[in-house]
Each structure stands twice: as C-alpha cells, then as structure tokens.
Amino acid sequence: MDNSDFLNLLEEAKKVNDFIELERLFLRTTNGKSLSSFDANEYSIVYLTFCTDTYLISTLTYDNLQAARRCHNMIKNMDKTNLKADINAALIASPPEITMLLYISQYDVLHNLMAIVLKDVNDPGNFDGEWYAKSFFNIMKHRPEPSTYEPKGKLSELSYFFMCKILLQRMNIKPEYRNKLNEIDEKYGLNKNGGGSGCMVALSIIAAVIVFLI
Numbered sequence: 001m002d003n004s005d006f007l008n009l010l011e012e013a014k015k016v017n018d019f020i021e022l023e024r025l026f027l028r029t030t031n032g033k034s035l036s037s038f039d040a041n042e043y044s045i046v047y048l049t050f051c052t053d054t055y056l057i058s059t060l061t062y063d064n065l066q067a068a069r070r071c072h073n074m075i076k077n078m079d080k081t082n083l084k085a086d087i088n089a090a091l092i093a094s095p096p097e098i099t100m101l102l103y104i105s106q107y108d109v110l111h112n113l114m115a116i117v118l119k120d121v122n123d124p125g126n127f128d129g130e131w132y133a134k135s136f137f138n139i140m141k142h143r144p145e146p147s148t149y150e151p152k153g154k155l156s157e158l159s160y161f162f163m164c165k166i167l168l169q170r171m172n173i174k175p176e177y178r179n180k181l182n183e184i185d186e187k188y189g190l191n192k193n194g195g196g197s198g199c200m201v202a203l204s205i206i207a208a209v210i211v212f213l214i
Contacts, residue, residue: 005029006042009115013046019067019096022050026074039077044087047071051091051099059107060100068096096125101135107146107160110135114167129171136164137180 009029015208016022025046030038050056051068072095083089091099104110114132121127145159155163169181185191 006039009021009042009046013049016050018056019050019064019071022047023067023071026071030074035074035077037081038078040075040080040092041082041084041087043075043078044083044092047075048087048091048099051096052103054103054105057100057103057113058106060113060116065097065113065116072096078150098131101131104135105139106143107136107143107157107164108155109137109165110139111160111167114164118167124167124170125172127171129168129173130173130177133168133173133177136168137177 006189009025012025012029013022014027026043056064072092075092083092097113100113101110104113110132118124118127122178140161143157146156148156148158150156150159165181165184169178173181182191
C-alpha cells in the first residue's frame with residue numbers, strides 16, 4: 001500500500017462507526033488479495049485507534065467483539081516488516097479485548113466486556129482472568145467507594161462493582177487477586193450471617209444478578 005492508499009484508508013476509517021464496519025473496510029481494501037502483501041503497520045494504526053476508543057468500548061456488543069477479533073487476525077497475517085515500536089507490537093500480539101482492558105475506567109463497561117467474553121466459555125474456572133482482575137483493581141484504586149446512586153434505567157455503580165467481582169471469582173485468577181476479592185467480601189459483610197449492611201449488599205447483588213441473567 002503506497003502513501004496515497006494509506007491516506008485513503010485513514011479517510012475511509014473516519015466514516016466507520018463500529019468494528020463490524022471496520023471489518024468491512026478491511027475486507028474491501030484488501031479485496032481478496034494475499035494479506036501478506038499488505039503493511040501490518042498501516043492497518044494497525046487504524047485498528048488500535050478503534051480498540052482504544054472509549055465510546056466503542058463502552059458500547060461493545062458480542063458481534064462487534066467478534067468482528068474486532070477477525071480484524072486482529074487479518075493484521076496478524078499481514079507483512080510486519082515495517083511494524084514500528086510506537087505502534088506497540090505487544091498490543092498487536094494480544095486479542096482486542098486485552099487492549100480494551102487498558103482503557104476501561106468504569107465497572108459497568110468492564111462487566112459488559114467480561115460478560116461478552118464469557119459467552120463462549122464453557123468453564124469460567126479454566127479461563128485466565130488475570131487481565132480482567134488487573135483492570136478491576138485498577139478501577140478500584142481510583143474509585144475505592146463505588147456509588148450507590150442508580151441513574152434512570154441503570155444499575156448503580158456499586159451493583160456493577162459486585163457483578164464484576166462475582167464474575168472474577170468464577171475465573172481462574174491468582175491467589176493474590178482471590179484474596180483481595182475475599183477482602184472485599186469481608187469489607188461489605190458478605191461473609192457474615194445477618195447484619196444490616198451485609199443484608200443490604202446481598203440484596204443489591206441478588207438484584208444485579210437477576211438483571212444480568214435476563
């Protein structure tokens with residue numbers, strides 16, 4: 001792809017609204033030719049722009065994640081000769097959901113991504129949840145006290161906080177992360193029988209899980 005073709009790719013990418021449309025753009029511009037004849041560096045610039053877009057991450061759907069994965073696989077089969085360090089080859093080596101985790105700052109967005117990813121997982125206990133745990137505790141570091149406020153038509157931040165915790169406890173995570181999750185249970189009285197705060201939190205979790213399962 002010469003410079004003019006790359007500029008055209010960038011211009012076309014500005015009209016794309018989600019990963020499904022991005023996949024269509026990639027397929028249209030490669031047009032059935034061998035992927036090894038295309039520059040991975042140029043397509044990576046476009047791909048990573050979408051994977052780091054906070055709006056696209058927050059509105060992610062199952063179908064969009066599948067399209068993002070297919071875009072990622074296309075790039076992996078392209079010519080990596082010119083892949084520059086500033087594009088960060090490590091990000092290209094990781095699936096899109098791992099890249100997205102680096103840019104998530106809200107519990108509801110993290111829960112949505114985890115729920116989408118786990119749809120294809122038969123046994124969450126064998127699923128590596130390390131990156132998801134890192135993202136969870138990174139959010140927690142900046143928001144140690146999740147809000148109980150419930151926006152109209154939405155669950156509270158605290159509810160999503162607990163829903164993320166529940167999903168993480170089902171995953172295969174390091175003992176240090178599991179211990180931290182147990183500390184959360186102790187903090188909110190989830191390991192106690194009775195108690196005002198414990199009952200309130202338990203009811204919040206039950207309501208959250210019911211909504212998640214619907």
